[in-house]
Structures are given as C-alpha cells and as structure tokens.
Amino acid sequence: MGRTAYIINRLVQMIPTLAILGVLTFLMIRAIPGDPAVTLLGVQATPDKVAQMRSHLGEDKPLPVQFGIFVSQLAHGDLGRSMVVQIPVLTLVKQRLPLTLGLVAFAMVIALVITIPLSVLAAVKRDTWIDQAIRGFTVLGISTPGFWVGILLLILLGVRLRVFPVGGVGTSPLQDVYYLFLPALTMALGVAAVLTRNLRDALLSTMRSEHVNVARAKGLRGRVVLMRHVVRNALISTVTLLGLYLGWLVGGSVIIESVFALPGMGSMLISSIMARDYQVVQGFTLVYAVLVLVIYLLTDLAYSFVDPRITL
C-alpha cells in the first residue's frame, strides 16, 4: 500500500472513532449535574428567566434534537459558544491551541536533547557509577510529580535566582522560547526519564546484535559504530514511545499550564470546569481527542520514514 493510500485509509478509520467521541462528549456535558441556565443567571433568577435562558440555550428541546443540532454545528466547524465569556469556542481554540502545541513540541525537543546523550552515555558506561546515576535519574523522573518539580524550579530559578520569568508569555516568538523554557523543561523531565530508560535498554540490546559485530570486525572506529550502527537502529524502537508520550504530554500540559499560569487550552479547561462553562469543556475535550488521534497517525507515518523496512 502506498503512503497516500495508507493515510486515506487511516483517516477513514478515524471517522467511527470520532463519531463515538462526539457522542461521548455530548452526553458527558449533559450528564453534569446542575442546570447551566441557573449557573449563568445565578440562584436568585426567577423561574421565568430560567425558562427563557433554557430555550435560548436550546436546552428545552428533547435530547435527540439537541444532539442533531450539536452534530450539524460540528459539521460546520462550530463548537458552540462559551457561556461565560460569550466568545465562540472555536475562536478560543484558535487563540489558545498554538501555545499548547508549542509547549508540547518544545517539551518533546528538550526531552530528546536530554534522552539521547544520557542513554548513550549510560549504555556505553554500562554498570559504572555513571550508568547507576543515570538510572537513578530515571527512577526519580518517573516517580516525582511534574507540578511539584515545576513549582520547585519556579522557586529556585524564578523567585530566588530570577533567571526565568515566573509565568505568562512573551511578546515575540523568541521571547516565548524564554518564557516557556521552565514549563517545557518540567514536562520534559518526566518523559525524558521514561525515554532514557527505554533507549538505554534498546542500545544495549542493539550492541549485542550481529550487524554491530560485523561493523566492528570491519575495523570501523568505535564512534562510527556507535552512531551509525547502534544509535540509529535503537532509536527506531523509541519512536513508537515518542508518539505515545507526545499524546501524554498533551494531557500533562493541562496541569503544567495551570502551574505556570500560561494562557493555553489546559488552563482554560480547568477554569471552565470550575466556572461550569460546559460548552468550552465539551469543545476543548473534543479538540484534545482529535489532537491525540492526529499525533498517533503522524507517529505511525514517522515510523515508516525512520525504518524503511516497515511498509505501511
């Protein structure tokens, strides 16, 4: 199967999944206790006003009709309107998605910058104190809560040493890199720990394989063997994990955005839950899910680029 055919096939396969996702998010919002009309108007509102608001929100219609409206809106790219800030949810997504995506991508880059040298070092210096120290780092990275590491970094580098800003975003892309460094680093540490552990094991098992012996027997220099024959092959197994953890970072960004007060989708998701702004919760949840599906698709594609043996 060609790559294009594969992509089309995968996209078609995504349709039923997306449909179920849509139904789930729709039902989810309706399952939340409390009447949005009352939430909007306050508890002192007269029954008349509440009824008026309910019909304004379309809540007086039967559930299947509401679902029909939801689907047809969705088909037109309309995710509804925030009940609190009175802005279309799609506009909010457009405003906030870039920051979340940037943060996730930045975190992944940092994670790789940490992972590759550390795991090569650990594998080459196997069973020495260096290896032990790096393994200690991986256990710590897996076991410590990201939001706590974030706060400690904030206290140390933001408040005490004043090297980094304590939150918010910059005014230019270059400044954003500076502003987003601490949150991205916080997210990257946990992922780097998992990836390092995995890549170290992959490197060690690749080192024992025959093609590496052949390369050594040919008299290639140690560095060439390591970089061209060991690292490249071992990285392939890590690519799958990478996709998985990109999806994971998307979820983790919700918490880290809240810690660093970043105006991304995650911090708004949390504040919308607190404010019972269900349209936003519904729209954002759906966008997150689509984002992850797309990331998985891209990972599978990347897989075939990295490893030519894999036909899609």
Next chain:
Amino acid sequence: MSTLTTAPVTLERPLVERSRWQQIRRLARRNPTLVVGVVLVALVILVGVIGPFVAPYAPNLQNYEGAVQPPSLAHVLGTDKFGRDQLSRVLFGARIDLALGIVTALVPLAIGVAIGAVAGFYGGWVDTIFMRIIEIQVAFPFYVLLIAILAILGPGLLNMYYALILVGWVAFARLIRGEVLVAKNLEYAVAARTLGCSDRRIILRHLLPNVIGPALIFAMSVVVFNILAGAALGFLGLGVQPPTPEWGSMVADSREFMTSAWWLPAFPGLAIAIVGVAFSVLGDGLSNVLRGGTR
C-alpha cells in the same frame, strides 16, 4: 542440578533445602533491587498505618499566631497558613495518598484481568467491543479524560477513586488479552484442553498464573502513576477537598506563599516522590524476578 552430582561429601542437611534465612540472603544477593523495593514499600506503608498515631498534632489544629513558620523544633516541617503543623498533615496524608494509589491499581487489575482473559480467550463479540473501548480511550489524553470524568462526577476523594478505576482497567485488560492470545495456543494450554479441562479451569489454573506477571509489575507503576495523578488532581482542586490533608492539595495551597515559604510545597511533594520511588523500585525488582536475570 550440578550441585547434587558434584557433592560427594556428607552434608548435615541436603543442599536444596535451604533455610528461609538463607533463601532470603540468596535473593538479596541476586536481586538487591527487589529487596530495597520491598523494604521501602514496607516502610512507606508502615508510615501510612502508624502515621496518625505518632503525629505530634491534630492535622487540622489551627493556630493563627503561629502561621507560616519555618521548620523548628516544635514544628519540624514548619506550619501552613492556618498555623497547622505540616509534619502532622504529611503523616495523616500518607494514608489518603497511599490508599488511593494502591486501591486504584488493584481494583482495575482485578477487573482488567477478568475482562482481558475472557476477551483474549474467547475472542468474538466480547473482544470486538473491548477493542472499540481501547480505541476510544487512547484518543483521550489521560489527564483530560480524568478531568472530564471528574467534571461530571464532581470533585472529591471518592469520585477520584471512581475516575481512576474507570480509566485504569483498560490498560490491564489490554495487557492480559495480548498475553492470553499467545498463551492459549502454547503446548501447555492445548494439553490442558486435550485432557478435557473446562474453559474456566484452563483460564484460571493454566493461563492466568503464566500471564499475570507483567500485569503485576505494571500494577506497581500504576500505583506510582495514580498517586501522582491523585496529587495532581488535588493540586487542581478537583480531588480531595479541604481541610483533608492530601499531599497534592497541600502543594497547591502553598502556591500563594511560594516566594516566602519554601517548606510548604517542598515537604508534601517530597513525600509523594519518596512513595513514588519506593513503588518504582519494587516494580523494577519484580520485573527482574520475572525476567530471571540478576539485574
């Protein structure tokens, strides 16, 4: 065993029958990670059990004159904004965070093993429905799914249990399903069937003991993961509600004093990290046992 054939000397007792102490020593030599893990987890659980009895103060005892004090002899870990003793709160919190992590790993383990075994063994419509559920679930980022469920159920400790269990069983089921798919065609399973064993007996007595190892190890990382998740949700205000001492929400409460009172976020977070490391090391030790290696 080569030891038996090469030992012509008379022994006071047969070599194969080691005393329990010798067995433990041998295990400790071959798998120090496991021993360290067991000891750490035992200590952590001990703190959870006896913590409330050894805590110097009541966890919610307020004292406005002694609010936000740095660590001292009277308050080893300092006091929070209500003048509550932080050591006592961390000790009381151990129970809440540990119980959450352990229960929300074991219940999904049991549910997941049951569903995964049935789906893998029988295939058919059970398996089809199950695979659909997986597909849907992986599309949601873990935290977004948890947060969405908590948005429906409402914040709170009990709802956090429900949410983590609801989300957690799928991974176990997937793991067991995969293992059972392979194992049911292996010789011992086929032999059991040829001997006329019932499906129930094949699954419970033949397949599960052989495939449950990876799921148990995975459960250890789920304990870590769920303690972190529980703390993160507490941190976001979606989990345990005040004034219950829970480590994540303690870190969250400390944020307004971030610039001045480092001890407020530092110690509850450290407690989470210690518990996390304990279960991670235990999981590594168990996985060494499963792989049969020494490291």
